[in-house]
Amino acid sequence: MEVTARAPGKIILAGEHAVVHGCTAVASSIDLYTSVSLRLRSEGEGTIKLLNDTGLDFSWSIARIKEVLSHLGSPFSSTPTSCSLETVKSLAALVDEKSFPESKIGLASGVYAFLWLYTSILGFKPATVIVSSELPVGAGLGSSAAYCVALSAALLALSDSVKMDVSQKGWFTFKAKAELVNKWAFEGEKIIHGRPSGVDNSVSTFGNVIKFKTGVMTRIDSNMPLRMLITNTKVGRDTKALVANVSARKLRHPGAMSSVLNAIEAISDEWSTIIQSHAVDDLCLSANEEKLAELMEMNQGLLFSIGVSHASIETILQTAMEYKLASKLTGAGGGGCVLTLLPSHVSGAVVDKLVEELESFGFQCFTAGIGGNGVQISFGHSS
Amino acid sequence: MEVTARAPGKIILAGEHAVVHGCTAVASSIDLYTSVSLRLRSEGEGTIKLLNDTGLDFSWSIARIKEVLSHLGSPFSSTPTSCSLETVKSLAALVDEKSFPESKIGLASGVYAFLWLYTSILGFKPATVIVSSELPVGAGLGSSAAYCVALSAALLALSDSVKMDVSQKGWFTFKAKAELVNKWAFEGEKIIHGRPSGVDNSVSTFGNVIKFKTGVMTRIDSNMPLRMLITNTKVGRDTKALVANVSARKLRHPGAMSSVLNAIEAISDEWSTIIQSHAVDDLCLSANEEKLAELMEMNQGLLFSIGVSHASIETILQTAMEYKLASKLTGAGGGGCVLTLLPSHVSGAVVDKLVEELESFGFQCFTAGIGGNGVQISFGHSS
Numbered sequence: 133m134e135v136t137a138r139a140p141g142k143i144i145l146a147g148e149h150a151v152v153h154g155c156t157a158v159a160s161s162i163d164l165y166t167s168v169s170l171r172l173r174s175e176g177e178g179t180i181k182l183l184n185d186t187g188l189d190f191s192w193s194i195a196r197i198k199e200v201l202s203h204l205g206s207p208f209s210s211t212p213t214s215c216s217l218e219t220v221k222s223l224a225a226l227v228d229e230k231s232f233p234e235s236k237i238g239l240a241s242g243v244y245a246f247l248w249l250y251t252s253i254l255g256f257k258p259a260t261v262i263v264s265s266e267l268p269v270g271a272g273l274g275s276s277a278a279y280c281v282a283l284s285a286a287l288l289a290l291s292d293s294v295k296m297d298v299s300q301k302g303w304f305t306f307k308a309k310a311e312l313v314n315k316w317a318f319e320g321e322k323i324i325h326g327r328p329s330g331v332d333n334s335v336s337t338f339g340n341v342i343k344f345k346t347g348v349m350t351r352i353d354s355n356m357p358l359r360m361l362i363t364n365t366k367v368g369r370d371t372k373a374l375v376a377n378v379s380a381r382k383l384r385h386p387g388a389m390s391s392v393l394n395a396i397e398a399i400s401d402e403w404s405t406i407i408q409s410h411a412v413d414d415l416c417l418s419a420n421e422e423k424l425a426e427l428m429e430m431n432q433g434l435l436f437s438i439g440v441s442h443a444s445i446e447t448i449l450q451t452a453m454e455y456k457l458a459s460k461l462t463g464a465g466g467g468g469c470v471l472t473l474l475p476s477h478v479s480g481a482v483v484d485k486l487v488e489e490l491e492s493f494g495f496q497c498f499t500a501g502i503g504g505n506g507v508q509i510s511f512g513h514s515s
Numbered sequence: 516m517e518v519t520a521r522a523p524g525k526i527i528l529a530g531e532h533a534v535v536h537g538c539t540a541v542a543s544s545i546d547l548y549t550s551v552s553l554r555l556r557s558e559g560e561g562t563i564k565l566l567n568d569t570g571l572d573f574s575w576s577i578a579r580i581k582e583v584l585s586h587l588g589s590p591f592s593s594t595p596t597s598c599s600l601e602t603v604k605s606l607a608a609l610v611d612e613k614s615f616p617e618s619k620i621g622l623a624s625g626v627y628a629f630l631w632l633y634t635s636i637l638g639f640k641p642a643t644v645i646v647s648s649e650l651p652v653g654a655g656l657g658s659s660a661a662y663c664v665a666l667s668a669a670l671l672a673l674s675d676s677v678k679m680d681v682s683q684k685g686w687f688t689f690k691a692k693a694e695l696v697n698k699w700a701f702e703g704e705k706i707i708h709g710r711p712s713g714v715d716n717s718v719s720t721f722g723n724v725i726k727f728k729t730g731v732m733t734r735i736d737s738n739m740p741l742r743m744l745i746t747n748t749k750v751g752r753d754t755k756a757l758v759a760n761v762s763a764r765k766l767r768h769p770g771a772m773s774s775v776l777n778a779i780e781a782i783s784d785e786w787s788t789i790i791q792s793h794a795v796d797d798l799c800l801s802a803n804e805e806k807l808a809e810l811m812e813m814n815q816g817l818l819f820s821i822g823v824s825h826a827s828i829e830t831i832l833q834t835a836m837e838y839k840l841a842s843k844l845t846g847a848g849g850g851g852c853v854l855t856l857l858p859s860h861v862s863g864a865v866v867d868k869l870v871e872e873l874e875s876f877g878f879q880c881f882t883a884g885i886g887g888n889g890v891q892i893s894f895g896h897s898s
Contacts, residue, residue: 384806387781388813391774395820398770423767430771430820437778437816439809446833450826 133172133298134512137285137306138165139317140504141267142274142335143362143462143471146431147400149378149440155397156345158352158404159335162362162500166265166278169512170286173258180256182246185264190230190243194256200226201251212315215248215323223247238270245280245320253287253316261286268496271364272463277332280320285313285507296511303508313337313507339506343404354407356420358502359474361452361483363495365444367467374466378438392434399431407503414476421475425458428473432460440465447493448472455486474499516555516681517895520668520689521548522700523887524650525657525718526745526845526854529814530783532761532823538780539728541735541787542718545745545883549648549661552895553669556641563639565629568647573613573626577639583609584634595698598631598706606630621653628663628703636670636699644669651879654747655846660715663703668696668890679894686891696720696890722889726787737790739803741885742857744835744866746878748827750850757849761821775817782814790886797859804858808841811856815843823848830876831855838869857882 140161147157173179180197182190200222215223223244232240246261263283267275285306288294294309306313314337321328334349335342341352382389406420406427432449435441445461448470452459459472474483487497523544530540556562563580565573583605598606606627615623629644646666650658668689671677677692689696697720704711717732718725724735765772789803789810815832818824828844831853835842842855857866870880 381809384809385781385785385813388778388785388810391778391781392813392817395771395774395778398768398774402768402771426764426767426822427771429822430768430775433816433818433820433824434775435816436819437813439812441816443833443836446829450829450833453826 133290134169135286135289135298135509136167136169136512137282137289137507137509138167138303139278139281139285139336139507140165140339141278142332143360143469143500143502144272145341145462145471145502146403146427147396148461148463148465149375149435149438150393150396150400151344152375152378153382153393154346155393156343156400156404157331158341158343158400159331160341160354160503161335161339161506162273162360162502163504164266164273164498164500166263166267166275166282168279168282168286169262170290171260172290173260175258177258179258180250181260182243183260183262185262186236187233188236188239190227192226192247194258197226197247197251198256212312212319213252214319215244219248220244220323241324242276242279245323246283248323249280249283249287249316249320253284253291266498268364270368271366272468273362274332274336276324277317277321277328277336280317280324281313281333281336281507284316284320285309285509288313288316289509289511298511300511303510305505306507306509310337310506335506337506340503341404341407343400352404352408354503355410356407356417356503357476358407358421358424359476360500360502361457361472361474361486362462362498362500363448363470363472363490364498365442365448365467365470365495367442367444369442369464369466369468371464374440374464378440381439389438392437396431396434399427399434402427417476421473425473425475428458428460428471432458435461435465442466444495445470448490448495451489451493452486455482457486516673517552518669518672518681518892519550519552519895520665520672520890520892521550521686522661522664522668522719522890523548523722524661525715526743526852526883526885527655528724528845528854528885529786529810530779531844531846531848532758532818532821533776533779533783534727535758535761536765536776537729538776539726539783539787540714541724541726541783542714543724543737543886544718544722544889545656545743545885546887547649547656547881547883549646549650549658549665551662551665551669552645553673554643555673556643558641560641562641563633564643565626566643566645568645569619570616571619571622573610575609575630577641580609580630580634581639595695595702596635597702598627602631603627603706624707625659625662628706629666631706632663632666632670632699632703636667636674649881651747653751654749655851656745657715657719659707660700660704660711660719663700663707664696664716664719664890667699667703668692668892671696671699672892672894681894683894686893688888689890689892693720693889718889720889723886724787724790726783735787735791737886738793739790739800739886740859741790741804741807742859743883743885744840744855744857744869745845745881745883746831746853746855746873747881748825748831748850748853748878750825750827752825752847752849752851754847757823757847761823764822772821775820779814779817782810782817785810800859804856808856808858811841811843811854815841818844818848825849827878828853831873831878834872834876835869838865840869
C-alpha cells in the first residue's frame with residue numbers, strides 16, 4: 133500500500149517584519165511542492181527507511197527504535213502532542229548512530245521530526261518513506277513546513293485512525309483531516325524551528341492566502357490568478373539578527389519607524405482587499421495587477437528603510453526593473469528570496485530572458501502560481 | 516571698481532516631495548559656489564557685457580537697453596519688485612538679438628533675470644559681469660538661486676543706495692543687506708522658475724540649514740561639521756511630472772502613502788534635532804553621524820516607495836554601500852543628484868576610490884561641506 137502526499141511552499145506577499153510589531157501580514161501558498169511517498173512493508177522486513185532526493189538514506193530497525201523510545205510508553209496518543217526535549221534527545225541518539233554528511237547536518241532536526249511524527253502516528257510499522265522537493269531549503273519558502281505537512285498527511289492517510297477510500301484516483305484534498313494534518317505538522321515544525329509562528333504549516337495545509345496578525349490567522353479566498361517569479365539569492369541569512377536589528381532601529385527612531393510599520397500594515401490590508409476582489413474582465417485584472425505591482429514596490433522601499441534589504445536583493449530589483457517588473461524581498465530579507473510579479477500580459481519570452489539574466493548572476497529562479505491548493509494526497513497501488 | 520560675490524548651492528537633506536504634502540523638509544548650503552564679478556566701466560564705453568565660464572558672451576549698448584526698457588519709466592524702484600510678463604517679453608527681445616547657442620537655450624531665462632536685476636539695481640551704468648560656477652546646472656543643487664543671489668549681492672554692493680566700506684580685504688558676509696539680497700534674488704528666481712519656493716535663494720543667501728514647512732522657513736544653527744559626496748547622475752528629470760506622480764500614487768493608496776509621508780516628516784524632525792545638538796567629543800560626533808546615515812538610508816527607502824528613485828540612483832546607492840556608506844537622492848529624484856554621507860572617520864583614500872568607481876560609470880562627483888556661509892563679497896581694486 134502506497135500513498136503520496138504533496139504540500140505547497142509559501143511566500144509572504146506583504147507585511148514581513150511588521151508582523152513582529154503587531155501589524156498584519158499576508159502569506160500565500162505557491163505551486164511548488166514537497167512530496168512524501170510512504171509505502172508500508174510487510175512486518176517481516178522490520179525496518180523503517182527514510183530516503184530523500186538529495187541522497188540521504190537512513191534505515192532503522194524497528195527493534196532499535198522501540199528500544200530507544202521505550203521509556204515513552206506505548207501506544208502513543210493519536211492526537212497531536214508535543215515532542216519533549218527528552219524525547220528529542222532520544223531521537224538524536226538514533227540519528228547520531230547514522231553517518232550524517234557534514235553538509236547536511238542542518239537537516240538532522242528534520243529527521244528527528246520524521247521519527248517523532250512517524251512513531252506517533254503509525255507506531256512501529258515497517259515502511260519506506262521517500263521525500264522529494266521542488267523547494268529550496270532555508271530560503272524562506274516554507275520548505276520545512278511543506279515537509280512536515282506532507283509527511284503528516286501521508287502518515288495519517290495510512291493510519292488506522294483515519295479511514296480513507298484508497299480506491300480514489302489522482303490527487304485529492306484531504307479536507308476532512310486537514311486540521312489534524314496541520315496540528316501534527318505544527319508539532320514537527322516545533323522540533324525543527326523551536327518556536328514557529330504556525331503560519332507556514334497553515335498555508336501549506338490549507339493553501340490559498342492567509343492574513344495574520346498578533347497570532348490570529350484568517351483564511352482569505354482569492355480567485356485572482358497571480359504568477360510570481362521567485363528568485364533565490366542563495367545568500368543565507370540570520371533571521372533572528374535581522375528581526376533584532378529592526379527592533380533596535382525602532383528604539384533609535386521610534387517616530388519614523390512606527391509610521392513605516394503603519395505604512396506596511398496599510399499595504400497588507402490593500403493586498404488582501406485586492407486579491408479577494410473578483411476581477412470581472414481582463415481590464416480589471418490588469419488594473420489590479422498594476423496596483424499590486426505598485427504595492428510591492430512600496431513595500432520593498434519600506435523594507436529597505438527598516439534595513440533588511442541586501443545587495444543581492446537590490447541587484448534582482450534592478451534587473452527586473454529593466455523589464456518594468458516590480459519586485460520585493462519576501463520573508464526575513466538580508467538575502468533569501470525576491471518576488472517579482474509577472475502580470476498576465478507579460479510574455480513567456482520576456483520571463484525567459486529575465487530568468488536567463490538573473491541566473492547568469494548565479495541566482496536560482498522559479499516561476500510559481502500563487503494561492504493554489506493546500507496539501508493533497510494520491511494513492512498508488514504498487515505491491 | 517570691482518566686486519566679486521559668491522553664493523553657495525543647496526541640497527535637500529530630508530523631506531523632499533513630502534514638503535509638497537505639508538511635511539517638514541530640511542535644506543542646507545554646500546560649499547560649492549557660483550561667483551559673479553562685476554566691474555564698473557567708464558561711462559564712455561557705453562555697454563553692459565555679460566560673460567560666463569561656459570563661453571556665453573553678450574554685450575548690449577546702453578542706448579539699446581534704454582530704448583527697449585523706456586516704457587518702464589526711469590529710474591527704477593530700488594526696492595525689490597517683480598518683473599512683469601510684459602517686461603520679460605521686452606528683455607527676451609534684447610536676448611533674441613544675440614545669437615544664442617542651441618545647447619544653451621535653457622539659460623536664456625537667466626539672461627532675462629540678469630537684465631532685470633542689473634537695470635533695476637544699477638540702472639544703466641556700463642559694466643562687465645563675469646559669472647563662473649562650481650555648481651552643475653539643472654541638477655537640483657540650486658545653481659540658479661546661487662546665480663541670482665551672487666548677482667544681486669554684487670549689484671547691490673556697487674549700487675548708490677548701499678554704502679559699503681570698499682577697503683575691506685578678503686571675503687566678508689553681507690549681513691546688513693542680506694534680506695535685501697534675498698528679496699532681489701527671489702525676483703530673479705521668479706523670472707527663471709515661474710513659482711520658486713524661495714527655499715533655494717534663502718539657503719544661498721543665509722547659508723547654514725533651513726527647515727521649511729507649508730511655506731514657513733526656520734533657520735537652524737548647526738555647528739556639526741558634516742561632509743557629503745554629491746554625485747550627479749546627469750540624468751535629466753521632469754520635476755513637475757515626478758511631483759504629480761507622487762500625488763497620483765497618494766490618491767491610489769491613501770493609507771500607505773500618508774504613513775510614508777509621516778515617516779519622512781519624522782526623519783526631517785530628527786535631522787534638525789541632531790544637527791543642532793552640540794557634539795561634545797569625537798565619540799558623540801561619530802554617534803550622530805551614524806544616526807544621520809541611518810536616517811538617510813530610511814529616507815531613501817521611503818523615496819523609493821513613493822516612486823521617485825531611478826536606476827542611476829540605485830547604482831550609486833549600491834556602489835556606496837560596498838564602502839558601507841549611506842546615500843539618498845536629493846531633490847526631485849528620477850535622476851538628479853545623490854548624497855552620500857562621508858563620516859569623519861572615512862579616509863580620503865576611501866573617498867577617492869569611491870569617486871573613481873562612480874566616475875567610471877559616467878557620474879560626476881563633488882565633495883562638499885554642509886551648512887557653511889551664505890553669500891559673501893570681496894572688493895578687488897583693478898583699475
